[in-house]
Amino acid sequence: MAICCFPSPLKPITPATPLTNLKPKRPGILRCNFSLPTITTTEPEPVFTSVSCFAPATVANLGPGFDFLGCAVDGLGDFVSLRVDPSVHPGELSISNISGPKKLSKNPLYNCAGIAAIATMKMLNIRSVGLSLSLEKGLPLGSGLGSSAASAAAAAVAVNELFGRKLEVKDLVLAGLESEAKVSGYHADNIAPAIMGGFVLIRSYDPLELMSLQFPVEKDLIFVLVSPDFEAPTKKMRAALPAEIGMPHHVWNCSQAGAFVASVLKGDLVGLGKALSSDKIVEPKRAPLIPGMEGVKKAALEAGAFGCTISGAGPTAVAVVDSEERGVEIGERMVETFWKEGNLNAVASVKRLDRAGARLVGSVPR
Amino acid sequence: MAICCFPSPLKPITPATPLTNLKPKRPGILRCNFSLPTITTTEPEPVFTSVSCFAPATVANLGPGFDFLGCAVDGLGDFVSLRVDPSVHPGELSISNISGPKKLSKNPLYNCAGIAAIATMKMLNIRSVGLSLSLEKGLPLGSGLGSSAASAAAAAVAVNELFGRKLEVKDLVLAGLESEAKVSGYHADNIAPAIMGGFVLIRSYDPLELMSLQFPVEKDLIFVLVSPDFEAPTKKMRAALPAEIGMPHHVWNCSQAGAFVASVLKGDLVGLGKALSSDKIVEPKRAPLIPGMEGVKKAALEAGAFGCTISGAGPTAVAVVDSEERGVEIGERMVETFWKEGNLNAVASVKRLDRAGARLVGSVPR
Missing domain, CATH: 3.30.70.890 (GHMP kinase, C-terminal domain)
Structure with a gap:
């Protein structure tokens, strides 16, 4: 069982800020402009040219666990591919492709994966490398299976992997929460298990504290x-x-x-x-x-x-x-x-x- | 972790039935006249002439565990001595002595230990042996440390030990609940840990289900x-x-x-x-x-x-x-x-x- 304990830089937003209120100055390609803390003091270099990451579906609420329990489900989820792209302005992110529902925007600030990727880049202090992201939706939207969280989780982990895993799980959850807050409300019961796997109990938001609850490995669920x-x-x-x-x-x-x-x-x-x-x-x-x-x-x-x-x-x-x-x-x-x-x-x-x-x-x- | 699952024969009483409503026909010595089920089909014989039992203090509620969590505390509690007494009518119970607060009644139907002992005798189908009970109060009344539950727990366990441990823990909790229901309300968050020790979660009352939560033995609390x-x-x-x-x-x-x-x-x-x-x-x-x-x-x-x-x-x-x-x-x-x-x-x-x-x-x- 892991307990992550750190101050949240985010103010809970309930209900979610409507996406229509967000007015990017340069639609399509956006600088990291969130208020998340920069975790790395020196800018890391990419260790891969490209990476592909998977994030699972999640079941939140779990009966009496309303708003504070969630778990991850294998074999269903979203894929994010991320590559260093010299054609993208350094420190910026572009979404090159989305396979799946047509209604998803390629504007990173309107897209769960984009928001989480940018938040992660901000934490890593990425200023010298431009990135292109491709999202493969495996989950239907609005199904109750944590579709937005899966996209955000895959994107945050992809950025972190590309730059050599400098961030901890807790940072990635915070980056994912940045996305969830804008899309479906400031709740971590999907994004935390999507990133951490297994069962996760959200103990508090201010500061954010997460408890990983391990189901015995020798048993099937x-x-x-x-x-x-x-x-x-x-x-x-x-x-x-x-x-x-x-x-x-x-x-x-x-x-x-x-x-x-x-x-x-x-x-x-x-x-x-x-x-x-x-x-x-x-x-x-x-x-x-x-x-x-x-x-x-x-x-x-x-x-x-x-x-x-x-x-x-x-x-x-x-x-x-x-x-x-x-x-x-x-x-x-x-x-x-x-x-x-x-x-x-x-x-x-x-x-x-x-x-x-x-x-x-x-x-x-x- | 033990899970006890069985139908409760008792109807929850909230608030507790006032003791003044109970009118014993023969004050001081009473037959087993509760509606608890008889667990043993044949009447067991006593295996001891007398026994002495201890039951610990308990902490109920435990913050967010209001009304469903409790735990037992060692080194504080009540003692019950119980002996086969030929001068007591067979199948009946007498309280011979109480050391501690003067306001406790020696009438078994007005006393936590008496009620629990009689309920246990009923479950065991005791008809041929009369018993005398002596109660040594180690806990102050009304302190929030499960004083009534400790008396009831010690008494129920004493009867069970005297007759060779025929009942299971779950039966003893039910017998203790009979007492708690009449004294302080139908709640098991003191009586269950007083009987079972450790931490106990009351999962449901109808049927009564108890979960024992084991704090690791190698750690001090x-x-x-x-x-x-x-x-x-x-x-x-x-x-x-x-x-x-x-x-x-x-x-x-x-x-x-x-x-x-x-x-x-x-x-x-x-x-x-x-x-x-x-x-x-x-x-x-x-x-x-x-x-x-x-x-x-x-x-x-x-x-x-x-x-x-x-x-x-x-x-x-x-x-x-x-x-x-x-x-x-x-x-x-x-x-x-x-x-x-x-x-x-x-x-x-x-x-x-x-x-x-x-x-x-x-x-x-x-």
């Missing part, structure tokens, strides 16, 4: 992720949250959060699933807004899942189990139920816990 | 318990609790509860202390009702305590640290501050975590 063809309106999902919570429900959710953490550390999958299913505050308000969700949870549990809830703010449903084979069966039941009870097409993925987080997957030496 | 000469009015302490909690404070306390659990399991004393100090919901409302408490917490932290909060509903203040020597110094500062800022005399105890819970300390074979 399988996620069944079922994404319906439905747009969960973020505003509506947030508006559904109660402003005030009665003491009994508060105590209940707190105890379940404690039980969740204990189950993760112990590798108790039954206990983990039970805690995942136990939220009495957020899920009961949000589930009715996703057609079929309540039936899907019931179907997952009846089919043998240890637990099931909404991933992030939805619409993806997440269930946990201990074998891929059973995960496939459970996924089929969940897809069927989204169709029967919600009249929605859905796709299922059966994936393992990602323990590594965002990482280098390819490089070209100088 | 020292409690500084400072009890001022002040009666914390239970009604006032409960009335001070907010009925509704804003979402930010809910998320904060949930995350701290998770961090507390992780710190216990990892043996991270700094993290544990920090979480202990972090409650934003209950402590801020209750501390001002105990003269000097806010200053005492500050003094404890300044003197090097890792964390400090109110024990149970108070008035005892509890701080944690890693050495007895430093614990003594911290205790002195806390006592001074109770006097300076609260005009209260106070006494300090420096104790270790009790890992064993209620236990046999003496016996006379048949």
Whole structure:
């Protein structure tokens, strides 16, 4: 378990600053102009000509872990390729290509990967090298699987790898948070596990403190992720949250959060699933807004899942189990139920816990 | 970590049923007449003529663990001696002696130890043997150190030991809960650690589920318990609790509860202390009702305590640290501050975590 403790230079922004308020002076190519601290005193040189990095999907909230627990899921995620580009002005970043949803902007200040990459360059004090970034989206937008965080995590790690890993994990999370704050609100429950892997508990924001919770390596943890063809309106999902919570429900959710953490550390999958299913505050308000969700949870549990809830703010449903084979069966039941009870097409993925987080997957030496 | 899972035969009672409503037909000696299940099918015979048992003090709430976390403290507690007494009607219990506060009743139905002992006899189906119980109070009443739970725990364990340990820990907690429900409300965060030792998380009441959280055996955990000469009015302490909690404070306390659990399991004393100090919901409302408490917490932290909060509903203040020597110094500062800022005399105890819970300390074979 790692505990990272350092002062946050960022002021929490809730809700996220609208992107339309950001007016870059030179659209397309931008200097590092954030208020993040410079971590390296001397400017490092690139150790690669280019790198390619992957960052995984993440499941935030995790039932009673609303707004402070998240985990990473292997085999789903985004790729960022980054190269030294003499045609880009030194100290600047250009986005050369995005494969995936057409609606993503190539303007670095309008793009999750761009914002995180620039924040990381700022921390590294990069002034003499221009970079080109290419983003390959593997995650759908607005699915509740941490799509923006995956792009940001891959980009921050790519910049750090290109310049010889000068930054620590905590710095990379801060750089990623810079992006999350502008896109979906100042919350670290996606970006932290996307970078760190495994389960992460956000202990505080001011200063930012993160606890990595290690699920025992000898045990399997399988996620069944079922994404319906439905747009969960973020505003509506947030508006559904109660402003005030009665003491009994508060105590209940707190105890379940404690039980969740204990189950993760112990590798108790039954206990983990039970805690995942136990939220009495957020899920009961949000589930009715996703057609079929309540039936899907019931179907997952009846089919043998240890637990099931909404991933992030939805619409993806997440269930946990201990074998891929059973995960496939459970996924089929969940897809069927989204169709029967919600009249929605859905796709299922059966994936393992990602323990590594965002990482280098390819490089070209100088 | 043990997980006990079984249906509770008891209906939660909040607030506690007033003792004045209980009208025993034969005051002083009472049959087992609770609705607890009989666990043993055949009536066991006593394996001792008499036994003596100890049960430790407990610290409930533990900051963000309000109403669902508690732990046991060694070296402070109550003793119960129990003997086969042919002069007591078979199947009945008499309280022969109580050393300590004069206001405790010898009527078993009005006494924590009596209620728990009778509940345990009922579970064991004891009909052929009469018992005499003697209670030695080591804990002051109303101190926030689980005085009633210690008496109940020692009594339940004494009955079970006398008849050859036929019941499991879970049954003993249920018997103890029978007592707590009548005396201070249906809550297990004192009785469960008093019986089980260590840290216990109350996961649910219906069915009752308890999680034992093991603090690593190779690490020391020292409690500084400072009890001022002040009666914390239970009604006032409960009335001070907010009925509704804003979402930010809910998320904060949930995350701290998770961090507390992780710190216990990892043996991270700094993290544990920090979480202990972090409650934003209950402590801020209750501390001002105990003269000097806010200053005492500050003094404890300044003197090097890792964390400090109110024990149970108070008035005892509890701080944690890693050495007895430093614990003594911290205790002195806390006592001074109770006097300076609260005009209260106070006494300090420096104790270790009790890992064993209620236990046999003496016996006379048949």
